[in-house]
Amino acid sequence: MDEPPVRPRRGPLRTADAARESGYSPQQVRDLERLGVIPPAARSDNGYRCYTAAHVHALRSYRGLAAAVGPVAARAMLPELRTATLTEAASAVSALHVRLAREREEALRAQEALLAVRAEAGESAFARESDAMTITELAGALGVRPSALRFWEQEGLLTPERVTSLRARRYGLPAIRTARIVAALRSAGYGVPEVRDIVGSLDGLAGFEETRRLLGDRLDRIAARSVALLRVGADLAAVVMAEQQPPQG
Incomplete structure (x- = not known):
């Protein structure tokens, strides 16, 4: 499975932009937001969703976790990981690697x-x-x-x-x-x-x-699940650090 570009585009992203950079369809992006897997998007004056690079990282994190542990477990894990500390998130991912190693x-x-x-x-x-x-x-x-x-x-x-x-x-x-x-x-x-x-x-x-x-x-x-989990690392770190940053303004 080909991966999207590593660096999401800066600035506000339309739903179609977030979908293209994460490898999902626009409807899947909206569904994952509705399920609370990714943070709520801000709305523009005309009511359109405005996504950010952090949303793309969250979408990619979910994609990797779903491939590694299944979509149901990934939907439960990612909202918790988003609000965890970097150490807690790293520990959770390490535990998944250990589990896969035991399965192997x-x-x-x-x-x-x-x-x-x-x-x-x-x-x-x-x-x-x-x-x-x-x-x-x-x-x-x-x-x-x-x-x-x-x-x-x-x-x-x-x-x-x-x-x-x-x-x-x-x-x-x-x-x-x-x-x-x-x-x-x-x-x-x-x-x-x-x-x-x-x-x-x-x-x-x-x-x-x-x-x-x-x-x-x-x-x-x-092996494929292990590779997917390896690819989660950088995106998940970006998600956690974005959540820990104080709001602008």
């Missing part, structure tokens, strides 16, 4: 698990007891709640080993590897029926290749 790490681990599933064949019989995890340990490693693992089991996505007289769940290496694949696909938005079909077909070459393609697509999307 989990997708990479899922790729490694997929390759291990393909290569292990009969090796599971030689897995050590020390390699197994409890439900709490596995949930912590995946960054999900134990209830998610129970739900996956209920839906046929994951099969734990059951040990001890209390039938406490324990997960051996094959189950741990499958859980990593399930976690990555679920976080990518795939529904339970799709994931069930994918997990059920992992033993076949077609299922293996399709899963590898899906995980590759997941990593590509995370």
Whole structure:
């Protein structure tokens, strides 16, 4: 996606000008103002909206945040970030980078698990007891709640080993590897029926290749979101500093 010029034009901007410099349509600019995503525009004597460079920076910030975290989350975040201090805004964006890094790490681990599933064949019989995890340990490693693992089991996505007289769940290496694949696909938005079909077909070459393609697509999307978030930085800093400037006059 091509980015608009870096420096917005100085002076009052018409709606069409703000739209052109931010990459939105005039109606989208008006809608984002109505939703409170960007500050209200001043009005000229004849009633027309007068936007500024700060509005263009805010529009670009929203564009980047929407690409990184989705439009709903971006609409909630940007009004708060506009009134934050520069340190607070930087901290919020850093937290998003950390979240994306964790998503990337989990997708990479899922790729490694997929390759291990393909290569292990009969090796599971030689897995050590020390390699197994409890439900709490596995949930912590995946960054999900134990209830998610129970739900996956209920839906046929994951099969734990059951040990001890209390039938406490324990997960051996094959189950741990499958859980990593399930976690990555679920976080990518795939529904339970799709994931069930994918997990059920992992033993076949077609299922293996399709899963590898899906995980590759997941990593590509995370990379695109990370780049979008990097591009937010300068525009968001300009928005925050503009909000902190005392009104003229």
